[in-house]
Amino acid sequence: MTTEIPAPPAVALRYAAEFVGTFLLVLGVIGAAIFSAAFDSGDGGLNIGILGVSLALGLSVLGGAYAWGPVSGGHFNPAVSLGLAVAGRFDWRLVGGYVVAQVLGGAAASSLIAAVAAGGPDSFLNDALSGGFASTGWGQLSPGGFSLGSAFLVEVTTTAVFVGVILSVTSHRGNPTTAPLAIGLSLTLMALIAIPVSNGSFNPARSIATAMCGGQVAVEQLWMSLVAPTLGGVIAGAVAVVISRGHRTASAAPAPPHLVPAEIASVR
Template sequence: MTDATPVAPPTLRTRLAAETAGTFLLVFALIGAATSTAVFPDEQNTLGIGLLGVALTLGLTVMIGASAFGPVSGGHFNPAVTVGLAVAGRFRWADVVPYVVAQFVGGTLGAGVLLLVAGQGADGFLRSTLDSGFASNGYGDHSPAGSTLLGVAIAETVATAVFVTVILRVTGRRGSPVPPPVVIGATLTILLLTLIPVSNASLNPARSFATAVFAGPEWLAQWWAFLVFPVLGAVLAGVVARLRARA
């Protein structure tokens, strides 16, 4: 005989805690890999994981976070994803602001803990980490490849639209033969490998804010672009998904 007692859905507080934890994990792992492990022990990269390792770190982290926290909150960990899902009619608009706040809090805490760890490293490591931009996103002089604002705008908009479209498709009614966290993580890995030279790869306003707020005014002054264009891409993906559902 089985227990047929229905399980109550997670409360908003529980879901927000899951979003905070998941975004913390994402930023802590990604930025930790980008600022330390990617060039360990030095710029000669003898043991470092490089750009491929950084991209894989994010992809694997998203797989883990979506598997661990997705059943509770949906596993957004990204304000652009939350907005895109709401536009597509797959998430309640009333919960958008609380989710976004939780994501910003989690991401900023993740970056802050990394700086605490960096402060316990070799003399000058914390200062050099911040002086190099703390893996923040940027355009122009702050782009790894010197990409213009227009180039960054196109890249971030298109990549986020693709990312949110993949999420909407693999979590939709038709589903996917491959577990959604695997597909989503793999997609993010590929997009990161494409965008790191362009903008240091954002696709996530919370991730961008978390590092820029510590890196300094020059980086924070460019954060607006990594709020506007990922959200724009997510909105476009949501609109297309909604129109397809009505067709």
């Protein structure tokens, strides 16, 4: 009796999963930042602060990975798709469609958040728009007032670490049951590091989604939030290739011969 191997999901279904997963990610993290973060207590928020937004980001990715990861792989991020492709773990022919689906999903989420904010009290929406709409960047858009160099460096580094974790826990050595948990928690950790510096992007689709509503400064600084995470993802993919080749070389090398007693004696 033969066991039939299930066919991979249709390409259109994979794109749909990436759209919905990215929608959830942006809805979770930007919704929390706009409606609940309240870095000062005068704007009516719930004061969840940086920790709360970081948890919202990690939980959004965790839920999306468990829900739609089996369909599309659960990238929800152009930097992840590129990193996996560079590492040889994802078909380059699908990268463009994944990126389009991710950008559209993020844009839909930020549009919904803006629509909800429009029904807020007084000038809630105007304040959110003039404040950058949780866009990533440096200087005016950095919660801590950090420079372009600092924001660029933290985005490259944290994205590379995050994509590296994904590559590791989804490899043949990883546990597919717990992989989404590791990915969500690692993203939470990276957000705790990066939000004070750059507002924590790691994701060009998320950056485009917020820059749509963030005003002129957000649009002018968008290039950093596209280039730095993409570079981080590519670096992680390239490092994974080097490590994989090293493992293959080590496994292919002949084992050292066992020393017989006479040889041991001669060594001594």
